[in-house]
Amino acid sequence: MKDYYAVLQIPDNATRPDIQAAYRRLAKQYHPDVNKSENANEKFCEITEAYEFLMSSWTAQYTPSHDFRDRKYAGYYETEEYRKFRQEVRERAQKQAKMRYEKFKQQHEAFRTSGIYDLGILLKMVFRMAGVLVFFFFLLTPVFLMFRFNWMLILSILICWPLAGLIGRHIYKNRKSYFIPGKLYYSPDRIRHLFTDTHPAVQECYYCPEKPADSVPYKLELFKMKDVKLSTGGFRQHNVHYVNKTTSTLIPRSQKALILHSASSMIKMTALLLCMIFLPWYSMVWRFIAGLAAGGIISTMLLTATNTRSNVSYLISYGMICRICIWLVAIALVSRIQVNPLNISTSDSIQFVVTAIFLFDCLIMQFLEFMMGKYAVKPVVVQYPEVVRKMDSGYHVYNDIPFISVAYPMLKWLFG
DSSP, X not given: OOOHHHHTTOOTTOOHHHHXXXXXXXXXXXXXXXXXXXTHHHHHHHHHHHHHHHTSHXXXXXXXXXXXXXXXXXXXXXXXXXXXHHHHHHHHHHHHHHHHHHHHHHHHHHHHHTSHHHHHHHHHHHHHHHHHHHHHHHHHHHHHHHHXXXXXXXXXXXXXXXXXXXXXHHHHHTTTTSSOOSOOSSOHHHHHHHHHOOOOOSSBOSSSTTOBOOSOOEEEEEEEEEEEEEEEOSTTOEEEEXXXXXXXXXXXXXXXXXXXXXXXXXXXXXXXXXXXHHOOOSOHHHHHXXXXXXXXXXXXXXXXXXXXXXXXXXXXXXXXXXXHHHHHHHHHHTEEEETTTTEEEEOTTHXXXXXXXXXXXXXXXXXXXXXXXXXXXXXXXXXXXXXXXXXXXXOBSSOXXXXXXXXHHHHHHXXX
């Protein structure tokens, strides 16, 4: 039999918290997202087996000190009952370990296919390229100052070159994978197959009437808050943990709908970017609002012209419309509009208003739910029957949490 304490790298008299801490540490080390070695799977299953065995009901009942060498039970360890028990727990632990690993793999694959994985890699590439520019800035700034202000040369060298050295050391240390930190899941070939491959369908596409649902379905996740747990560790050390019940619905979608939904997201992002860059208004907030409005109008026109339902219409509820009106009124109160030529600027109070929107929007949500009841979260547009059923049973699109209540629907509306 294996020495499970040795597997978890802990002494034989380790306590239950010690076992849990050792398992979390080793599970992170051999998690499939982190460890790419060939034996990571076996090692992960091995440490999970050890954890399941040591945390079993028998261990808690017979060995409070978790010392298998305790004299009180030394005779029990030699019995056939103990050997049978240990074999059963070992088999159960191996089965649980494999189940956990498969769950990790499924979550990892779902994360990769969601597109967030690729977005993280692209952002990491952008930040690393920016790191190279910062390196050359710190390296060359003293040289520039030497020609302009000789007296600042020593000071600039003392400040800039140590920073450049730290950044350069980091770049050199990761030189093999610095500019390509990971392999993108959505390669050009995979993207092509995503939009061109179809499969036999027996269902009808919900978004395009009379079209077969022969493409990737749209996955809609809904949440139901079960509990709110508050923990405190003393003064200014309070944590709130939301316990959610999650359910997902796969809405049948055709190839035509997939292409149009992707085009709609591209239109929204492009309109937002163009307005932020080229719209000649002083206020960046109103540029952002104009970009969202332009993207929404153009994408709606595209979907209407092609007789296709939007895949994000579930975000537009009666409560959301009220909240958007409240946000716009609050921003308009600290704005100044110039008619000829048209220009919009904001006062210094805009920072306070935007911060208040992100922090207190959840309170507005709760107030609207109190005043409007179920209509506060009811979508304006008719939804897929299964989605309607789940929403009627208490599921929501997102939780009323500060920042999340604003950022989540905005990102979902942009990216689908």
